[in-house]
Amino acid sequence: MKAIRNNLYQFSLYIPPMDFTIHQYLLNTDPAILFAAGTVQQAAAILPDLKTILGKKPLKYVFVSHMESDEAGGLRVLQKEYPDLTVIAGAITARELPGYGYTGKMITRRGGESLTDGDLSLSLSFIDYPSEVHLQDGLLACEKNSGILYSADLFLRFGNGMGQVIRKDWHSEVEHIDTQRVPNEEARKKLQQRLESLHPAFLAVGHGYCIDCMG
Ligand SMILES: [Fe+2]
Numbered sequence: 001m002k003a004i005r006n007n008l009y010q011f012s013l014y015i016p017p018m019d020f021t022i023h024q025y026l027l028n029t030d031p032a033i034l035f036a037a038g039t040v041q042q043a044a045a046i047l048p049d050l051k052t053i054l055g056k057k058p059l060k061y062v063f064v065s066h067m068e069s070d071e072a073g074g075l076r077v078l079q080k081e082y083p084d085l086t087v088i089a090g091a092i093t094a095r096e097l098p099g100y101g102y103t104g105k106m107i108t109r110r111g112g113e114s115l116t117d118g119d120l121s122l123s124l125s126f127i128d129y130p131s132e133v134h135l136q137d138g139l140l141a142c143e144k145n146s147g148i149l150y151s152a153d154l155f156l157r158f159g160n161g162m163g164q165v166i167r168k169d170w171h172s173e174v175e176h177i178d179t180q181r182v183p184n185e186e187a188r189k190k191l192q193q194r195l196e197s198l199h200p201a202f203l204a205v206g207h208g209y210c211i212d213c214m215g
């Protein structure tokens, strides 16, 4: 398994008829975190690679940005392999997780809050994200030491993004968040302001091409 950046591993599913890619990411810190559970099929497919990368270390966290099958569908598959894992999600998403068959530990966070673990080797801060399906109450997560921002559907691009990284100016990416992504103008402005104050080094996108941030 080749990392897409330092200790960040990408797992991808490309769907040719849609020209669309779905990604998950393992940040192999101690403790380790998976961004997006993937669908049931994806979670099952990545388990052998997860085990190879993690070795004896368990998967401690899964970050679930919002309630959709690509973010949360595979949780019960992961829980079966790693019974002690903890899901990090917003309160509304956490409330809905039992519907996906997940019965394990959960930590809820909201935008502006953080979580650190492992003598600060994992240091997450959370951003409110009015995400699909309900266009509210989702989260993004930024890991401060690595500068990695898991951006779920926010900087979505079509195309086969497996293993692909493009370089973009962070400020213009934020500026170009449009009403198609976040229709509520007030919520969109608030999100853009919050993102403007962040300086991520790398966008681990849920779909499309990862972004090496300039500016
Ligand atoms: Fe989504």
Ligand SMILES: [Fe+2]
Residues within 6 Å of the ligand: 068, 070, 071, 152, 153, 206, 207
């Ligand atoms: Fe998605």
